[in-house]
Amino acid sequence: MALWVVRGGRGGSYAQWCLAEGRAAAAWNSVPTLAHAQSRDDVVALVAPTMPNESTAKVGNLASQLWGLRSIEPGDTVILPLSSSGTLAVGVCTVGYEHLDEHAPARHSVRVHWRADEVPRAVLGQDLLNSLGSLLTVFQLSRHNAEARFAEVLRTGVDPEATADDPGETPSESVTTASGTLLDPEPVPTTESIRDRVRTHIRTHFREHELTRLVAAVLTVRGFHCDISPPGPDQGVDILAGTGPLGLDSPTLIVEVKSGGGAIGAPVVRGLQGAMLSHRADQGLLVAWGGITREARAEIRKDRLTMRVWDADDLLDQVLDVYEELDETIRAEMPLKRAWVLVENES
Template sequence: MSVVTPRVWLVRAGRHGERVSWALDNQVAGGGFSEVDDLTGATTREAVADLVRAGFPDATTNLIANYTGQLWALRERIAVGDIVVLPMTTSGQIAMGKVVGDYRHLPDPDPERRHVRPVQWLRTDVPRTAIKQDMLYTLGAFLTICEVSRNDGAWRMSRVLELGHDPGARPALGASAPVAPDVPQAGDVEADASPAVDVERYARDRITSTVIEHYAGHKLEHLVAAVLRAEGFSCTVTKASGDGGVDVFAGRGPLGLDSPRVVVQVKSDANPVGADVVQKLQGALSGHGADQALLVAWGGINGHARALLINQHFRIRVWDADDLIDAVCRNYLRLPDELRAELPLKQVWVLVEEDVP
């Protein structure tokens, strides 16, 4: 007997992730749409639309339909057992969980924290680097609430929840790979159908994918060293094996012997690194008489590693993929010509999209 894949929903926590901590701490997904009253009694789509019109009396027909589609999904289409994906803009990671209850309207003093679905958050540290580019594009939709289905999205994100990484779309879909029944109604909003995409996030993800394609493994150490040289350090990259937990030695001065003297560990894995890596770096920091340490963890760090670093703020810094890309962009014009030829970038100006609830 085949297993039905649950639906997957992208549910944001504010345009800039301002409700992420609240959502995770309170085991809920949703919020926003503060102008709209309680949807508990709105048992039809048209009833939801009436509440949206009352909350946005001057809105266009298209905007009313857009907001109605999102709130109707939160109120009715999302089912218990479905998977929720929450991008965390502050950390660059993604949280995932399962819906465990029906729609609720919370009596929270903050009107942005009322329209919710109860969720059991199961992963809160999935790195964006563990998800393939086409799926990241879908997750870059500007909508607050939308379904993820294109490119085998439901099955793939189910696998991310289970395994921690995106296996990509299956070669062929048929009777052997059923998905949950999906009978779209007029005006239903899906991420796949939305032309509004976070262009900045999409561009960042494209750069990130290109960097790891060209600089995986030992080559990433040389990229990190090039960035640090651009920031005024003299660097030595150690051999690929037997490095004793240090991939790059960096220091000031012509010989790289002046403070701050930094030991650097570089991990190009897509998954978060653990406490063992942090402990090894702490040992290298003391053993080499360095002032500071830098851990470049492409997939970020897990909770155990983060706990070890609580009291190390002025001694150990962590760069994840986003931090390294920031450093590359910040120093791009000072990087070697051959590196810029391998990674051709240019700065562009784009119109800021209108914020959504």
């Protein structure tokens, strides 16, 4: 079975529709149905009249992507990047190509059974993140044992081949298979890919108890006095924090830090709730690098006025927001430089 990436429009414009409707889709709606197309050349013949002023290369590129969508079969794995949350929706194709009516935002589609819990990009090795870095709407992944690794991520929440310091081999230019689909296209630098690289650096250089140290550094900038528990069993308390001159004033905060790749379940949330009661803390913060399960999110919602969760993207946002104020030791371990760039067309 093949592994495909199908994006949800510019900026994820119809990604939520795809999830709600159980579909992966492409919105080149001026192109008529591909139902009778038997080859990429057939798709070129359908695309060309809709793009009379475009180059042969651009027509061919679009045709290759549409032919890729046309080629997705039941049983194939489909990935839908969700740029708004830093996660990947992953599902299995259940019905092949269908052409939808004019009410659909994206008319070329396949049906997909989406997995309930999304996959955080933070749990993937940088090589797989590089492979996801193309701006094409539809393409196939094969490099770096991608299909088997995604299967393991879905089973355990952990990428078995994510290495500690390897930034990942940059794929070469995209390859068109004999059938005409695009395979492992070249990544391009985007805000998303830059965040991927920084997240990978944090995951590999601030492992286990070191991640607790990074969280404490962020909270210190935010005005908390932090007491960090030593490495080892901590009974659900990695950081005790408070405000005021002595760190004893409200709000007081208990922090549990989970640096593993797998999603954290409801028992950990209930453990943090218990620790808040026993320590008479005003607030609780769960830092879950691999995210939390749907059941855990439901538990958090019961105490949404006193508890928060930071996943990898939330922690990255916090780090970037206070970076210039962090301790110089932390900044030396995570050297970043702010840069302004012109945002080009990312469609």
